[in-house]
Amino acid sequence: MSPSSHRGRGAQGDHELWRRAPERLHFPETGGEAPWDTWRSRPAAQQPDYPDPAALREVTARLRSCPPLVFAGEVDDLRALMGAASRGEAFVLTGGDCAETFAESTADHLRLKIQTILQMAVVLTYGASLPIVKMGRIAGQYAKPRSNDVETRDGVTLPSYRGDAVNSFEFTPRARIPDPTRLMDTYHHASSTLNLIRAFTKGGYADLRLVHHWNRGFTANPAYARYESLAEEIHRAVKFIEAAGVDFDSLRDVDLYSSHEALLLEYESAMTRIDSRTGLAYDCSGHFLWVGERTRDLDGAHIELLARVHNPIGVKLGPTTSADEMRGIIDRLNPEGDPGRLTFITRMGAERIRRVLPGLLEASKADGRPVTWMTDPMHGNTITSSTGYKTRSFDTIMDEVRGFFEAHQDAGTVPGGIHVELTGDDVTEVIGGSENLDDAALGSRYETLVDPRLNHQQSLEMAFQVAQYLATGA
Template sequence: MSSLPHSTTLPALQQPPWADDGVVDEVERRLAGLPPLTTPGEIMMLRDRLAAVARGSALVLQGGDCVERFEESASGTVRRKVRQLYDLSALMRDRAGLPVVTVGRMAGQYAKPRTAPMERAPHGELVPSFRGEAVNSFVADLRLRTPDPWRMITAYNCARLVLDTVRETWQEGPPGLDPVFVSHELLLLPYERALRRGVATTAHLASTHFGWIGERTRDPGGAHVELMRSTGNPVGVKLGPGVTPWDALELVAMLNPERIPGRLTFIVRMGADLITEALPSIIRKVRDADAPVVWLCDPMHGNTFSTTDGIKTRSLPIILREIEQFVHVVSKNGGWPGGLHLEMTPDPVTECTPLLPGQGVPEFPDYRSACDPRLNAEQAVMAVEMFLSARAQIRKE
């Protein structure tokens, strides 16, 4: 059973506007009575692998959908996603000559933070924003967009199906590669609290292997950071361009006071125009504090823009530029560029444009994402190759 009581005292940002708190509490109680999705052994295995990255002797590839759909829980779909992860990790391993830790954005990525509470549907009606299928429907209908706590039960069941398939692939992966672990953003507090297992120093978050706290919810005094203080899972924190070196040190003090390698990952999502200015002092401050942090590059979230038609996209050249800058900035300031955090799909989608903003009129003949634009298979390879090329260049200098 969950050992973390319902908390109303700390700021809990980006929670859906549930209509009935009593129903939310009932769903949380039911989730707390369900079996854990992940095990302490699996979680500690991942933390040990991430410890090697923190020490500068391994790399990470983390990737997957912006937001998962319930309908994509079938074994064949999951296997295609896992195969993409294995292929990219094998590319990193073979080119870098280092072990690679592989983590999928899957088995729980069913909720999303949103900038605005409402959005305009294609037919013109103002409806609640889509917050992921653990909260409301992708269908832009006023009734279906009303947040429904019972969807968290469906999210649990779909995550279990996905994890079952992922574990099957552990016996089938390429030789020399570790199993694919799973991760998602730790957003819905009733869901995460209910799946906390154990007590005191043995507690773990059984909803996933690795969870991250988003840029919008990383307040050190907030409920999301407090939740992860009480668990032993490896945890990531997204760092946007507004973060200061002192913010980073406070997060280290809150989430990894014992300086355990592999416990804390900083996922940098500053944008190609800001990373060279904002990141160096943070790297140096963390380095000087002797904090064993894993540094990952998220080149997606700081580079999103909308076309004149209102379609969200990302420019591939800008994504590649941020990856290159990340490697150089981290390396030159005493850190280890640990790897990539990508929103991607094995499907041949056209969601990220090959054009620069203002260079032409982007075309999106195959746009499938339920939220933000993803790299297709070819573009994901290009992202990994840029990371590897930037590493090779640094080694020559």
Template structure:
């Protein structure tokens, strides 16, 4: 059940669950289930993130925009984990630094949306697809109704995915594992999975959780959840972030100044980085608590081409370049790393560099466009070269 402290806070970006009692029953079931992650695993990741904060390691966070339940099968999980490990190995070799890999996996089943409704290709007004944990992407008005039983399916799919990730850890040192992460969005899922540990409460739904641009309101439920758990936490930083707010967020979420506890994931957009980032970095350095700076060059660079959502790799590369330049100019360690939406599949969802238009003949994402393997390697190579 949602804790009393969270219930008293403003909760944004939640679906309109039509059956309150069914939702309450699901929350009770989740509270009785084992945590998906363990306190020891979270401590291991925290140690890796501390190395990143100290400039002794990098981090690569990547995976699907929105995970699908259908991908929670062993072969598919191994494929995604192997792909991320391979990209992290390339970053490790190029930068000659250990690289912590964090997948957008085992829980990225929900998405914030800018509107509660959308229009189908046939012109029908539908509830917006909010991720498999909420509803179905099929353009059918009944399948778009929020179903709380999907939260149980999300738990089961996350458990299978985490089991496969753990098997991939065998014989690997800390900085060669793939840890799990997702946006801490759906309170009826996140709150019941908070568990008491030896070191205090932790989010038992994941290893690393982040708060999105749309839910990082000061005093809101999402920040309160992040404040009260011991997991490494991220916060998305976009063009609307005031420098004073960023500093206050850092103090709220990392009051003890623990290295690696808090990551600011910058998603300003290629044409906004030079305006937005310097005053934020300066104010956090002056009056805030320590943070890891990570570049998300995907979410600020969306556009519509040929009627589909895409991102131009040229803009992604530009944002990475500007991010590193700004951090270096302010004598901050820019190698927190990268946060990318990517896939091992040879999709055509993002516009390649030096290409003005294309046919999106293999567009598979149910939400936002992802980098294919070649494009992911290109972005990582640019980042490493800049270091």
């Protein structure tokens, strides 16, 4: 995480950001309500049905009095970097769990996740000679939209599991009741996670001279062997630069930004603050927030809330997205065309991306307002294995990534980043890759509670292939 005292508007302005929490402010032009609370008059999809509204109000009041999780200066730094990515001057790597859990908010799990992102970033930087903007689906991705409101097992129907921020995975009536106190738990787990991120990325662990150490403890396979060879090249280059007397301050730590889907509106609204220096509102639950395919209704509550905060915003675009819908999103979220403000994250599916994306890219070029384009090659390629597991094929995932780059090359536009679900653990949730995981192998370490993730070696394989696409165009 980028310390606001180093860059941006500075510590004093960021300190005022949390001191002036919304319950201590008055907004006469809106009848005393926070100006971003206009979302309450819009239809809100995918929201929990809390049985006790009074308990919900009590929790959100407590959240409004809590310090922010991120600060305005950090958010503005990221916004500038996202603008650079839209121009091809940087590339964005976003990775992390499909849905974080409270139980896995541990130092070991976080270290492995950060390590994987760092390794992927090293591969991309070295292979493509581009600065890599590093973001985690982290410190906030505790809720997930669901296709169905209920789940039925053995004739018993209960509310669906919507992530630890809402209810519990256990299939019991009590566990599946939406519990607003989990929003406070979400805040505390996100806070401790960000503290760990800061410790790992600013405390020497991310030093580029340790690239060899990041690969220790994993079994040998082609992806790791290739990484080790790259690490040796980097090590020699670093030793040469060191001998030449170059300052290594920029190699000792990194900025790792937090991102999540802004799904739970009560939480996001309660975590929004006014920056005392500019009067702008920031959603201080994370640096980068996105709207999902199920909640990007132009007249809906999610778009309304995020239109009123100054964070860089992402919107997932599925295969049914029309050019008119895309232009409508730009009109609502970035009408003035500010670089870095709006990112489109395509999740088309490998079979459809080459057919759908070119038209959107041409419409975006004609519109002229800058957009950062990223690909989510995971969500459009989910299948059920012959053994009954929800999975994805590594080859199909990479085919969508390749289609993303091909479409941009043909359109003369910029592929700005990738957005993937991954873990630092050697799970068996996605078939394929250099270890040739098949349907039968899925059960050996299938640990996700929602969607299948790339494991550590598959993540490295992806990074090497993406680096090649960046270097060659496709």
